[in-house]
Amino acid sequence: MAAGGPESPVRLAAETWESLFRAQVAVMRKLQSGPAFRKLAVNEYDVLFTLSRCPSGWLRLNELNDNVLLSQSSLSRLVERLEKRGLVARMPAPEDGRGILIQLTDEGRELQKEIGREHVRDISALVGPALTPAEQKELRRLTDKLRDSLGKR
Amino acid sequence: MAAGGPESPVRLAAETWESLFRAQVAVMRKLQSGPAFRKLAVNEYDVLFTLSRCPSGWLRLNELNDNVLLSQSSLSRLVERLEKRGLVARMPAPEDGRGILIQLTDEGRELQKEIGREHVRDISALVGPALTPAEQKELRRLTDKLRDSLGKR
DNA sequence: CCAATTTAGATGCATTTGCATCTACCGTCG
DNA sequence: CGACGGTAGATGCAAATGCATCTAAATTGG
Secondary structure, rough: OOOOOOOOHHHHHHHHHHHHHHHHHHHHHHHOOOHHHHOOOHHHHHHHHHHHHOOOOEEEEHHHHOOOOOOOHHHHHHHHHHHHHOOOOEOOOOOOOOOEEEEEEEHHHHHHHHHHHHHHHHHHHHOEEEEEEEEEHHHHHHHHHHHHHHHHH | OOOOOOOOOOHHHHHHHHHHHHHHHHHHHHHHHHHHHHHOOOOHHHHHHHHHHHHOEEHHHHHHHHHHHHHHHHHHHHHHHHHHHHOEEEEEEOOOOOOOOEOHHHHHHHHHHHHHHHHHHHHHHHHHOOHHHHHHHHHHHHHHHHHHHHOOO
16 A cells, blocks of 8 residues: 555545535535525425426435435435425325325425425525636536446445 | 436426435434444544634634534534533634634544544445546536535535 | 235434523623 | 624424334235
8 A cells, every 4th residue: 555655546536525425514514504595494395396306296205315315214304394384295106005105296396396496595695606607617527527427236 | 328318407407406405314314333432422423523724723613513513512612522522622712802713632643544444444445436537526526516616605 | 816025104212402591701992 | 901793502392303112004924
């Protein structure tokens, strides 16, 4: 193992992750404290957002769970809360008696759009001045590649 | 280059952040579920790690709070737990009667190293196969630049 | 076809988290 | 100096989270 010389692959990977993670923390901290998340926690918004992006409009609970950093039980209760607030609707999955399908209600879609607009402005104000468009594209490419690589295993 | 027309700057920034965030979620999910975090939650490890990287060995509570995605009160109690477990020690800040200095105990340093070794291996196994060394360096550069840009305001 | 295993989601319960607030201390300005 | 606004942490309390477990339904293997 190299000491002092060129950086070891293990160390490089660790530092890469460290940078990615700290950047995420720094951005998220700013976003969270903004006014966009007065009405909804970030995780709750994230669920609405994921549902809004889904082509069919319906998602299984376990599919949702792949996108969000929450345990299965926490997501279950989070969706329960959203349902109580009238932002999502559930129905039993037709093909699988164990499963639950979730979809945005009109009110949920409305709130997602409202928060989303503000959220996107906040993001733009943070990321826009930090990186050139070319750098943003490259960052997007690299993080997409990283995520794709994890999924394939 | 881009397939469908030009992308608006706002949209590009939003998609960049989205990719970064999802990649972080995907990696973190894998890391959390590994055996490295049986003994300590990720946030708790993060505090030990941050303390281990600190040159003086001592850090103020509010300095710690900049690195971790936790509210002030949650961090205060997290440190309280770590102290109860004998992993960190506190002392009043000499120059500021309001402040608290925190440092690793020997046991805390030991545990940080132990978890850290495993953690770094896990990271390497996830990031190493996903991106070339040059890509990792570029990703590190971009995320560092992003974080630096946020700090300066 | 039925028993055994696996998977999806819900639930009891203890822990963790955040908001609001409180106390103690710092720095400033009269 | 002494009041006053601001900052560093701690704390009460309600809400959110995760672990372990449970139920029900699907899948597998005989």
